[in-house]
Amino acid sequence: MAVESPSRLSVTDARQLRTKSLPAWTAAVVVVAAIAVSFVLINLTGAGGMVLTGVVAAILFVAFMGIAATIVEGSRSARNRMATVLIYGAFVLALLPLLSVVWTLITKGSKRLDGNFFQTSMNNIGAFDEKGGAYHAIVGTLEQAGIATLITVPLGILGAIYIVEYGRGFLANAIRFFVDVMTGIPSIVAGLFVLSFWVFTITPLWNDGKAAYSGFAAALSLSVLMLPTVVRSTEEMLRLVPGALREGSYALGVPKWKTITSIVLPTALPGIVTGVMLAVARAAGETAPVLLVAGGLNSINFNVFSGNQSSLSLFIFEQAGVASEFAPGRAWTAALTLVVLVLVLTVAAKLLARRNKLAR
The missing domain is CATH 1.10.3720.10 (MetI-like)
Incomplete structure:
Protein backbone atom coordinates (compact mmCIF):
# COMPACT_ATOMS: atom_id res chain seq x y z
CA MET A 1 0.00 0.00 0.00
CA ALA A 2 1.52 3.28 -1.11
CA VAL A 3 1.77 6.06 1.43
CA GLU A 4 1.43 9.55 0.14
CA SER A 5 4.03 11.97 1.40
CA PRO A 6 2.63 15.20 2.83
CA SER A 7 2.89 18.10 0.51
CA ARG A 8 5.26 20.88 1.51
CA LEU A 9 3.83 24.19 2.50
CA SER A 10 4.85 26.94 0.15
CA VAL A 11 5.59 30.32 1.70
CA THR A 12 4.98 33.07 -0.74
CA ASP A 13 6.23 35.80 1.52
CA ALA A 14 9.09 35.16 4.01
CA ARG A 15 7.95 38.08 6.11
CA GLN A 16 5.00 36.00 7.28
CA LEU A 17 7.41 34.03 9.51
CA ARG A 18 8.64 37.15 11.28
CA THR A 19 6.83 39.02 14.04
CA LYS A 20 6.64 42.75 13.70
CA SER A 21 8.54 44.62 16.41
CA LEU A 22 9.47 48.18 17.21
CA PRO A 23 12.93 49.35 16.10
CA ALA A 24 15.66 49.63 18.72
CA TRP A 25 15.66 53.43 18.49
CA THR A 26 11.96 53.72 19.34
CA ALA A 27 12.52 54.19 23.08
CA ALA A 28 14.95 57.07 22.54
CA VAL A 29 12.58 58.82 20.14
CA VAL A 30 9.64 58.37 22.50
CA VAL A 31 11.68 59.76 25.42
CA VAL A 32 12.53 62.89 23.44
CA ALA A 33 8.93 63.30 22.30
CA ALA A 34 7.57 62.83 25.84
CA ILE A 35 9.99 65.38 27.29
CA ALA A 36 9.23 67.89 24.53
CA VAL A 37 5.45 67.56 24.88
CA SER A 38 5.65 67.73 28.68
CA PHE A 39 7.87 70.81 28.57
CA VAL A 40 5.50 72.59 26.20
CA LEU A 41 2.41 71.68 28.24
CA ILE A 42 3.87 72.73 31.58
CA ASN A 43 5.30 75.99 30.20
CA LEU A 44 2.05 76.92 28.47
CA THR A 45 -0.08 76.30 31.53
CA GLY A 46 2.49 77.49 34.08
CA ALA A 47 1.47 74.62 36.34
CA GLY A 48 4.90 73.86 37.79
CA GLY A 49 8.63 73.50 37.30
CA MET A 50 11.11 70.82 36.37
CA VAL A 51 9.78 68.23 38.83
CA LEU A 52 6.27 68.30 37.41
CA THR A 53 7.72 68.30 33.90
CA GLY A 54 9.62 65.11 34.68
CA VAL A 55 6.53 63.42 36.16
CA VAL A 56 4.37 64.32 33.17
CA ALA A 57 7.13 63.23 30.79
CA ALA A 58 7.31 59.82 32.49
CA ILE A 59 3.54 59.36 32.19
CA LEU A 60 3.59 60.41 28.53
CA PHE A 61 6.49 58.05 27.82
CA VAL A 62 4.52 55.08 29.15
CA ALA A 63 1.43 56.12 27.18
CA PHE A 64 3.33 56.73 23.92
CA MET A 65 5.19 53.43 24.20
CA GLY A 66 1.92 51.59 24.78
CA ILE A 67 0.29 53.20 21.75
CA ALA A 68 3.28 52.54 19.49
CA ALA A 69 3.60 48.91 20.62
CA THR A 70 -0.13 48.30 20.15
CA ILE A 71 -0.08 49.66 16.61
CA VAL A 72 3.06 47.81 15.48
CA GLU A 73 3.31 44.67 17.64
CA GLY A 74 -0.25 44.01 18.77
CA SER A 75 -2.00 44.18 22.11
CA ARG A 76 -0.30 41.14 23.69
CA SER A 77 3.22 42.35 22.97
CA ALA A 78 2.20 45.85 23.98
CA ARG A 79 1.14 44.64 27.44
CA ASN A 80 4.49 42.89 27.85
CA ARG A 81 6.38 46.01 26.82
CA MET A 82 4.28 48.17 29.12
CA ALA A 83 5.03 45.87 32.06
CA THR A 84 8.75 46.06 31.27
CA VAL A 85 8.63 49.85 31.11
CA LEU A 86 6.80 50.03 34.46
CA ILE A 87 9.33 47.71 36.14
CA TYR A 88 12.27 49.78 34.90
CA GLY A 89 10.44 52.94 35.90
CA ALA A 90 9.87 51.63 39.42
CA PHE A 91 13.57 50.80 39.68
CA VAL A 92 14.58 54.30 38.60
CA LEU A 93 12.00 55.83 40.96
CA ALA A 94 13.40 53.84 43.88
CA LEU A 95 16.96 54.78 42.92
CA LEU A 96 16.35 58.53 42.67
CA PRO A 97 16.16 59.20 46.46
CA LEU A 98 19.39 57.27 47.02
CA LEU A 99 21.18 59.17 44.27
CA SER A 100 19.81 62.43 45.66
CA VAL A 101 21.14 61.65 49.14
CA VAL A 102 24.54 60.63 47.79
CA TRP A 103 24.80 63.75 45.62
CA THR A 104 23.79 66.01 48.51
CA LEU A 105 26.31 64.40 50.85
CA ILE A 106 29.14 64.69 48.32
CA THR A 107 28.44 68.29 47.30
CA LYS A 108 27.86 69.64 50.81
CA GLY A 109 30.16 67.32 52.73
CA SER A 110 33.25 67.82 50.61
CA LYS A 111 33.73 71.45 51.73
CA ARG A 112 35.45 70.47 55.01
CA LEU A 113 37.32 67.40 53.80
CA ASP A 114 40.69 68.56 55.05
CA GLY A 115 43.35 67.44 57.47
CA ASN A 116 42.12 69.70 60.23
CA PHE A 117 38.71 68.03 60.27
Whole structure:
Protein backbone atom coordinates (compact mmCIF):
# COMPACT_ATOMS: atom_id res chain seq x y z
CA MET A 1 0.00 0.00 0.00
CA ALA A 2 1.52 3.28 -1.11
CA VAL A 3 1.77 6.06 1.43
CA GLU A 4 1.43 9.55 0.14
CA SER A 5 4.03 11.97 1.40
CA PRO A 6 2.63 15.20 2.83
CA SER A 7 2.89 18.10 0.51
CA ARG A 8 5.26 20.88 1.51
CA LEU A 9 3.83 24.19 2.50
CA SER A 10 4.85 26.94 0.15
CA VAL A 11 5.59 30.32 1.70
CA THR A 12 4.98 33.07 -0.74
CA ASP A 13 6.23 35.80 1.52
CA ALA A 14 9.09 35.16 4.01
CA ARG A 15 7.95 38.08 6.11
CA GLN A 16 5.00 36.00 7.28
CA LEU A 17 7.41 34.03 9.51
CA ARG A 18 8.64 37.15 11.28
CA THR A 19 6.83 39.02 14.04
CA LYS A 20 6.64 42.75 13.70
CA SER A 21 8.54 44.62 16.41
CA LEU A 22 9.47 48.18 17.21
CA PRO A 23 12.93 49.35 16.10
CA ALA A 24 15.66 49.63 18.72
CA TRP A 25 15.66 53.43 18.49
CA THR A 26 11.96 53.72 19.34
CA ALA A 27 12.52 54.19 23.08
CA ALA A 28 14.95 57.07 22.54
CA VAL A 29 12.58 58.82 20.14
CA VAL A 30 9.64 58.37 22.50
CA VAL A 31 11.68 59.76 25.42
CA VAL A 32 12.53 62.89 23.44
CA ALA A 33 8.93 63.30 22.30
CA ALA A 34 7.57 62.83 25.84
CA ILE A 35 9.99 65.38 27.29
CA ALA A 36 9.23 67.89 24.53
CA VAL A 37 5.45 67.56 24.88
CA SER A 38 5.65 67.73 28.68
CA PHE A 39 7.87 70.81 28.57
CA VAL A 40 5.50 72.59 26.20
CA LEU A 41 2.41 71.68 28.24
CA ILE A 42 3.87 72.73 31.58
CA ASN A 43 5.30 75.99 30.20
CA LEU A 44 2.05 76.92 28.47
CA THR A 45 -0.08 76.30 31.53
CA GLY A 46 2.49 77.49 34.08
CA ALA A 47 1.47 74.62 36.34
CA GLY A 48 4.90 73.86 37.79
CA GLY A 49 8.63 73.50 37.30
CA MET A 50 11.11 70.82 36.37
CA VAL A 51 9.78 68.23 38.83
CA LEU A 52 6.27 68.30 37.41
CA THR A 53 7.72 68.30 33.90
CA GLY A 54 9.62 65.11 34.68
CA VAL A 55 6.53 63.42 36.16
CA VAL A 56 4.37 64.32 33.17
CA ALA A 57 7.13 63.23 30.79
CA ALA A 58 7.31 59.82 32.49
CA ILE A 59 3.54 59.36 32.19
CA LEU A 60 3.59 60.41 28.53
CA PHE A 61 6.49 58.05 27.82
CA VAL A 62 4.52 55.08 29.15
CA ALA A 63 1.43 56.12 27.18
CA PHE A 64 3.33 56.73 23.92
CA MET A 65 5.19 53.43 24.20
CA GLY A 66 1.92 51.59 24.78
CA ILE A 67 0.29 53.20 21.75
CA ALA A 68 3.28 52.54 19.49
CA ALA A 69 3.60 48.91 20.62
CA THR A 70 -0.13 48.30 20.15
CA ILE A 71 -0.08 49.66 16.61
CA VAL A 72 3.06 47.81 15.48
CA GLU A 73 3.31 44.67 17.64
CA GLY A 74 -0.25 44.01 18.77
CA SER A 75 -2.00 44.18 22.11
CA ARG A 76 -0.30 41.14 23.69
CA SER A 77 3.22 42.35 22.97
CA ALA A 78 2.20 45.85 23.98
CA ARG A 79 1.14 44.64 27.44
CA ASN A 80 4.49 42.89 27.85
CA ARG A 81 6.38 46.01 26.82
CA MET A 82 4.28 48.17 29.12
CA ALA A 83 5.03 45.87 32.06
CA THR A 84 8.75 46.06 31.27
CA VAL A 85 8.63 49.85 31.11
CA LEU A 86 6.80 50.03 34.46
CA ILE A 87 9.33 47.71 36.14
CA TYR A 88 12.27 49.78 34.90
CA GLY A 89 10.44 52.94 35.90
CA ALA A 90 9.87 51.63 39.42
CA PHE A 91 13.57 50.80 39.68
CA VAL A 92 14.58 54.30 38.60
CA LEU A 93 12.00 55.83 40.96
CA ALA A 94 13.40 53.84 43.88
CA LEU A 95 16.96 54.78 42.92
CA LEU A 96 16.35 58.53 42.67
CA PRO A 97 16.16 59.20 46.46
CA LEU A 98 19.39 57.27 47.02
CA LEU A 99 21.18 59.17 44.27
CA SER A 100 19.81 62.43 45.66
CA VAL A 101 21.14 61.65 49.14
CA VAL A 102 24.54 60.63 47.79
CA TRP A 103 24.80 63.75 45.62
CA THR A 104 23.79 66.01 48.51
CA LEU A 105 26.31 64.40 50.85
CA ILE A 106 29.14 64.69 48.32
CA THR A 107 28.44 68.29 47.30
CA LYS A 108 27.86 69.64 50.81
CA GLY A 109 30.16 67.32 52.73
CA SER A 110 33.25 67.82 50.61
CA LYS A 111 33.73 71.45 51.73
CA ARG A 112 35.45 70.47 55.01
CA LEU A 113 37.32 67.40 53.80
CA ASP A 114 40.69 68.56 55.05
CA GLY A 115 43.35 67.44 57.47
CA ASN A 116 42.12 69.70 60.23
CA PHE A 117 38.71 68.03 60.27
CA PHE A 118 40.18 64.56 60.77
CA GLN A 119 43.01 65.53 63.13
CA THR A 120 41.37 67.88 65.64
CA SER A 121 38.37 67.90 67.96
CA MET A 122 35.91 70.61 68.96
CA ASN A 123 37.74 71.38 72.19
CA ASN A 124 38.07 75.18 72.68
CA ILE A 125 36.35 75.85 69.36
CA GLY A 126 33.94 78.79 69.46
CA ALA A 127 31.08 79.84 67.22
CA PHE A 128 33.33 82.14 65.17
CA ASP A 129 36.14 79.60 64.69
CA GLU A 130 36.30 78.16 61.20
CA LYS A 131 38.43 75.19 62.24
CA GLY A 132 37.51 72.27 64.44
CA GLY A 133 36.97 68.67 63.46
CA ALA A 134 35.42 65.33 64.33
CA TYR A 135 38.46 63.30 65.37
CA HIS A 136 36.96 62.69 68.82
CA ALA A 137 33.65 61.62 67.28
CA ILE A 138 35.32 59.21 64.85
CA VAL A 139 37.23 57.59 67.73
CA GLY A 140 34.00 57.27 69.72
CA THR A 141 32.07 55.74 66.82
CA LEU A 142 34.77 53.15 66.10
CA GLU A 143 35.13 52.14 69.74
CA GLN A 144 31.42 52.00 70.52
CA ALA A 145 30.40 50.20 67.33
CA GLY A 146 33.37 47.83 67.65
CA ILE A 147 32.55 46.82 71.22
CA ALA A 148 28.86 46.49 70.38
CA THR A 149 29.76 44.21 67.46
CA LEU A 150 32.00 42.05 69.66
CA ILE A 151 29.15 41.66 72.14
CA THR A 152 26.32 41.17 69.66
CA VAL A 153 27.72 38.92 66.93
CA PRO A 154 28.53 35.86 69.12
CA LEU A 155 25.24 36.16 71.02
CA GLY A 156 23.21 36.68 67.85
CA ILE A 157 24.80 33.82 65.93
CA LEU A 158 24.54 31.41 68.86
CA GLY A 159 20.91 32.37 69.36
CA ALA A 160 20.12 31.79 65.70
CA ILE A 161 21.91 28.42 65.76
CA TYR A 162 19.81 27.35 68.73
CA ILE A 163 16.58 28.39 67.03
CA VAL A 164 17.37 26.64 63.74
CA GLU A 165 19.37 23.59 64.78
CA TYR A 166 18.31 22.75 68.34
CA GLY A 167 15.27 24.77 69.38
CA ARG A 168 11.89 23.07 69.48
CA GLY A 169 8.62 23.86 71.18
CA PHE A 170 7.75 26.70 73.54
CA LEU A 171 11.26 28.04 74.25
CA ALA A 172 12.22 28.45 70.58
CA ASN A 173 8.89 30.13 69.80
CA ALA A 174 9.32 32.45 72.78
CA ILE A 175 12.80 33.47 71.60
CA ARG A 176 11.50 34.19 68.11
CA PHE A 177 8.66 36.26 69.55
CA PHE A 178 10.90 38.39 71.75
CA VAL A 179 13.39 38.88 68.92
CA ASP A 180 10.57 40.15 66.71
CA VAL A 181 9.44 42.49 69.49
CA MET A 182 12.97 43.81 69.99
CA THR A 183 13.26 44.56 66.28
CA GLY A 184 10.74 47.37 66.64
CA ILE A 185 12.09 48.87 69.87
CA PRO A 186 12.87 52.60 69.48
CA SER A 187 16.50 53.46 70.04
CA ILE A 188 15.69 55.81 72.91
CA VAL A 189 14.05 52.92 74.81
CA ALA A 190 17.28 50.92 74.54
CA GLY A 191 19.17 53.94 75.81
CA LEU A 192 16.80 54.36 78.75
CA PHE A 193 17.16 50.68 79.63
CA VAL A 194 20.96 50.87 79.75
CA LEU A 195 20.75 54.20 81.57
CA SER A 196 18.64 52.75 84.37
CA PHE A 197 20.36 49.37 84.54
CA TRP A 198 24.03 50.08 83.87
CA VAL A 199 24.62 53.76 84.54
CA PHE A 200 22.40 54.20 87.61
CA THR A 201 22.57 50.66 89.08
CA ILE A 202 25.83 48.90 88.13
CA THR A 203 28.43 51.67 87.79
CA PRO A 204 27.83 53.11 91.31
CA LEU A 205 29.01 49.79 92.76
CA TRP A 206 32.65 50.61 91.93
CA ASN A 207 32.41 54.39 91.49
CA ASP A 208 31.86 55.45 95.13
CA GLY A 209 28.11 55.32 94.69
CA LYS A 210 28.10 57.76 91.78
CA ALA A 211 26.59 57.12 88.34
CA ALA A 212 29.02 57.56 85.47
CA TYR A 213 28.59 57.97 81.74
CA SER A 214 30.89 56.07 79.41
CA GLY A 215 31.32 54.91 75.85
CA PHE A 216 30.93 51.32 77.03
CA ALA A 217 27.40 52.11 78.20
CA ALA A 218 26.70 53.46 74.71
CA ALA A 219 28.07 50.23 73.24
CA LEU A 220 25.71 48.22 75.46
CA SER A 221 22.70 50.20 74.25
CA LEU A 222 23.82 49.79 70.64
CA SER A 223 24.18 46.05 71.14
CA VAL A 224 20.55 45.90 72.30
CA LEU A 225 19.55 47.46 68.97
CA MET A 226 21.86 45.25 66.91
CA LEU A 227 20.94 41.90 68.49
CA PRO A 228 17.52 41.29 66.84
CA THR A 229 18.86 42.17 63.39
CA VAL A 230 21.78 39.75 63.75
CA VAL A 231 19.56 36.96 65.10
CA ARG A 232 16.89 37.27 62.41
CA SER A 233 19.29 37.58 59.48
CA THR A 234 21.44 34.70 60.70
CA GLU A 235 18.36 32.54 61.26
CA GLU A 236 17.15 33.11 57.71
CA MET A 237 20.58 32.37 56.24
CA LEU A 238 20.91 29.14 58.22
CA ARG A 239 17.49 28.00 56.98
CA LEU A 240 18.63 28.54 53.39
CA VAL A 241 21.48 26.02 53.78
CA PRO A 242 20.35 22.82 51.96
CA GLY A 243 19.44 19.97 54.26
CA ALA A 244 21.38 17.60 52.02
CA LEU A 245 24.64 19.13 53.26
CA ARG A 246 23.72 18.32 56.84
CA GLU A 247 22.53 14.82 55.98
CA GLY A 248 25.70 14.06 54.01
CA SER A 249 27.82 15.20 56.93
CA TYR A 250 25.83 13.10 59.39
CA ALA A 251 26.11 10.09 57.07
CA LEU A 252 29.90 10.37 57.23
CA GLY A 253 29.74 10.23 61.02
CA VAL A 254 30.49 13.93 61.65
CA PRO A 255 29.01 15.18 64.95
CA LYS A 256 26.27 17.76 64.82
CA TRP A 257 28.32 20.54 66.42
CA LYS A 258 31.13 20.02 63.92
CA THR A 259 28.67 19.92 61.03
CA ILE A 260 27.34 23.31 62.13
CA THR A 261 30.77 24.89 62.54
CA SER A 262 32.41 23.33 59.46
CA ILE A 263 29.55 23.08 56.96
CA VAL A 264 26.49 25.13 57.87
CA LEU A 265 28.11 28.35 59.13
CA PRO A 266 30.69 28.66 56.30
CA THR A 267 27.95 28.11 53.72
CA ALA A 268 25.74 30.81 55.24
CA LEU A 269 28.64 33.18 55.97
CA PRO A 270 28.03 35.78 53.19
CA GLY A 271 24.43 36.28 54.28
CA ILE A 272 25.43 36.42 57.94
CA VAL A 273 28.04 39.07 57.16
CA THR A 274 25.42 41.13 55.32
CA GLY A 275 23.09 40.99 58.33
CA VAL A 276 25.88 41.93 60.71
CA MET A 277 26.87 44.93 58.59
CA LEU A 278 23.25 46.10 58.46
CA ALA A 279 23.22 45.99 62.25
CA VAL A 280 26.54 47.85 62.44
CA ALA A 281 25.24 50.52 60.07
CA ARG A 282 22.18 51.05 62.25
CA ALA A 283 24.27 51.20 65.41
CA ALA A 284 26.73 53.68 63.93
CA GLY A 285 23.90 56.02 62.99
CA GLU A 286 22.07 56.07 66.33
CA THR A 287 22.10 59.31 68.32
CA ALA A 288 19.66 58.99 71.23
CA PRO A 289 21.39 56.10 73.09
CA VAL A 290 24.79 57.78 72.87
CA LEU A 291 23.36 61.07 74.12
CA LEU A 292 21.62 59.38 77.06
CA VAL A 293 24.40 57.14 78.37
CA ALA A 294 27.62 58.64 76.98
CA GLY A 295 26.71 62.28 77.39
CA GLY A 296 28.79 63.61 74.53
CA LEU A 297 32.15 65.36 74.71
CA ASN A 298 33.99 67.98 72.65
CA SER A 299 37.46 66.64 73.43
CA ILE A 300 39.16 63.33 72.69
CA ASN A 301 38.59 60.43 75.08
CA PHE A 302 40.19 57.12 74.16
CA ASN A 303 39.05 55.41 77.38
CA VAL A 304 35.74 53.84 76.45
CA PHE A 305 35.15 52.64 80.04
CA SER A 306 35.44 55.99 81.79
CA GLY A 307 34.20 59.47 81.07
CA ASN A 308 31.87 61.00 78.51
CA GLN A 309 32.37 60.20 74.85
CA SER A 310 30.95 61.42 71.57
CA SER A 311 30.14 59.77 68.24
CA LEU A 312 29.69 60.88 64.65
CA SER A 313 25.90 60.74 64.82
CA LEU A 314 25.89 62.78 68.02
CA PHE A 315 28.41 65.20 66.50
CA ILE A 316 26.10 65.73 63.52
CA PHE A 317 23.15 66.34 65.85
CA GLU A 318 25.08 68.87 67.91
CA GLN A 319 26.52 70.77 64.94
CA ALA A 320 23.12 70.95 63.25
CA GLY A 321 21.84 72.94 66.23
CA VAL A 322 24.82 75.28 66.72
CA ALA A 323 24.25 78.93 65.80
CA SER A 324 27.38 79.27 63.69
CA GLU A 325 27.92 79.67 59.96
CA PHE A 326 30.66 77.02 60.08
CA ALA A 327 28.62 74.35 61.92
CA PRO A 328 26.55 73.11 58.94
CA GLY A 329 29.72 72.37 56.98
CA ARG A 330 31.07 70.27 59.84
CA ALA A 331 27.75 68.43 60.13
CA TRP A 332 27.62 67.56 56.41
CA THR A 333 31.24 66.43 56.37
CA ALA A 334 30.65 64.26 59.43
CA ALA A 335 27.62 62.70 57.72
CA LEU A 336 29.70 61.95 54.64
CA THR A 337 32.44 60.49 56.84
CA LEU A 338 29.94 58.23 58.61
CA VAL A 339 28.55 56.92 55.31
CA VAL A 340 32.02 56.29 53.89
CA LEU A 341 33.11 54.58 57.11
CA VAL A 342 30.17 52.16 57.01
CA LEU A 343 30.76 51.57 53.29
CA VAL A 344 34.43 50.73 53.85
CA LEU A 345 33.61 48.34 56.68
CA THR A 346 30.92 46.64 54.58
CA VAL A 347 33.22 46.17 51.58
CA ALA A 348 36.01 44.84 53.79
CA ALA A 349 33.64 42.35 55.46
CA LYS A 350 32.34 41.20 52.07
CA LEU A 351 35.86 40.65 50.78
CA LEU A 352 36.76 38.61 53.84
CA ALA A 353 33.60 36.52 53.45
CA ARG A 354 34.39 35.78 49.79
CA ARG A 355 37.63 34.08 50.80
CA ASN A 356 35.60 31.22 52.20
CA LYS A 357 35.60 28.39 49.63
CA LEU A 358 32.31 26.85 50.77
CA ALA A 359 30.53 30.19 50.40
CA ARG A 360 31.47 30.64 46.74
